[in-house]
Amino acid sequence: MTLHAQEQTLDDELTAERTHLDTSRAALRRMRERAEALFATGDKVAGDAYTAEQLGRHMARRVAELADDPTTPLFFGRLDFGAADPDHAGRDYHVGRRHVTDEAGEPLVLDWRAPISRSFYRASARDPQGVAVRRRFGFSTGALTSFEDEHLDRGEELGTASRILTAEIERPRVGPMRDIVATIQPEQDELVRADLADSICVQGAPGTGKTAVGLHRAAYLLYLHRERLRRSGVLIVGPNRAFLSYIAAVLPALGEVEVAQATVEDLIARVPVRAVDDPAVATLKHDIRMAEVLRRAVDRHIGAPTEPIMVSDGSFRWRIGVDPLHRMVEETRREGLPYATGRERVLARVVGLLQRQSEARRAESPSDAWLRRMGRAKPVSAFLDAVWPALSPEGLVHSLLGDPEALAAAADGLLNADEQALLRAGTKLGRTPKATRWTTADAVLIDEAAGLIERPAGFGHVVVDEAQDLSPMQCRAIARRSEHGSITLLGDLAQGTAPWAATDWRVSLAHLGKPDALVVPLSIGFRVPAAVVAFANRLLPALAVDVPAAESLRRDGALDVRTVDDLVAATVAEVRAALGHDGSVGVIAADDAVDRLRAALAADGVQTATADEVETAARVTVVPATLVKGLEYDHVVVVEPAAIVAAEPRGLHRLYVVLTRAVSRLSVLHTEPLPQPLG
């Protein structure tokens, strides 16, 4: 074929693909219109209000799921199956964000999560999985501009040399995080498609796609186990609100509109947090030993019966002796139920014994009303309140921390006298739980107590991001909510900044109740350019963690480390220069320097946003170092690393996080010498 003929063929193919895109978009529009029409008439077809409401909710969800964003491609790949494949021989499939079918129900686009689509991510020249040609499409704001073929049947494979993959990775970043469905890599795909039953832990250096993997796994599991997970729920846990707003758009863009997102603090918010603990006190409250202290504190409320129960019932008098009561309480205690369930069980057993006496005497079964009356009888309530009193989580923690004797008894052999004193002195208790100014660490204790008293409802799957910063007690809070589900734990030990940061995933996994979860490394970096990674990696030996180093896919990018005379003026000048390029600009500084920098930029006419304003028109964001975890900006300006390190005990880890936020360019401005490992 002549060059000209080849070009002509390519042009024709591109035209055919564009036509397929138009057809698919029209079909999606029809699907949505049909869903909207059903939504509008839903209450007329439904027999009753409840069904109407259910149907309405279902249809509203369906309409939302079928939303089409014209700026994102509806499909991004195509698989041509060779003659050898028994099921799909000679067929081709377009792979996209969701199923699109024509009027006859024939697929125009296959959902990326469908079983066939798997080969789009996993087929290789060595293992073509029946695929003859894999095609990737290049898009520019929704318009199909190019494609790239790999003839796997001829041993052709581009891997990470794909031009379209490279363009996607090197795309200047703006605004919130986007999905990566078009370019999920094989090692990522393996995690995304892991079984619902499997809990996994992903250790990955900055920018290896951990967050992306977690979100796509949630979407994948929802596709495969829609009904089950809709009932039990999927939860994404992130480090702070700024991070959650940054990732909030990814799942809806994939058609998943019902995933809960929360910080651990949101999850356990039973009491308002109105005070801050001293770091030493907070660390102690987050210590795993507190779980046993609280367990004992709850257990101590179960007493031994000392008197029989006597209940008058008309002309009868029922009596349960101390011995059977004793046996009943011990038996219930041994069952290891949540405390409140145990209390109900004891009550039910007492009423059961009364019922048997009554049946023996009256030779008939008592009515429900009779059973309720017995359950509320004064002597029964008095017995229950003495032997198994009702407890509230905040009441329990309040009395534990406010009563030296109770604390000493519960903490005996677990916390030494100094630690007990620290707990007591460090907590400013009010007269009542309500009047107490609780801290975030107190909220963790209260949640633990609540979990002992009453099991919380769990989720079917929980994705935990930046998990290296979870304390043992926070891990337990998540464990309680995923007891019957699975988890995806994502993190990087090198980025641990909390005083209790994890140093061994096995320990975290044990606290999370998933000791057997697989720990899988991700090692290819998609965010940070190689030169920047090399600079940040100089910190690694000082971080005292054992993690595999990442290899950056990005050969582009720029690093500029500069001593300056005037930090503020230099920052303003650097931001001005950065605005000459495409993409977002993130200025990251020690928390106490942020206001000054914002003011200086404003005075110079540069509009700035805060970290949680992801949909803003401002291209420049000024972020305190403690809030930047998980975020990325195209050009990052780091202001005075020494001050970032000096601000907290694990300052070097914080600096490692800060230096790894840049997608294209990193500027480091300093007046003080750089922290040791960098200097």
Ligand SMILES: Nc1ncnc2c1ncn2[C@@H]1O[C@H](COP(=O)(O)OP(=O)(O)OP(=O)(O)O)[C@@H](O)[C@H]1O
């Ligand atoms: N397969 C991929 N194709 C294209 N882009 C990708 C891919 N994987 C990750 N990325 C991009 O790389 C960047 C980093 O991804 P992500 O935030 O998920 O990394 P991370 O490991 O969670 O980083 P951190 O440790 O800093 O939180 C994002 O912009 C993401 O979209």
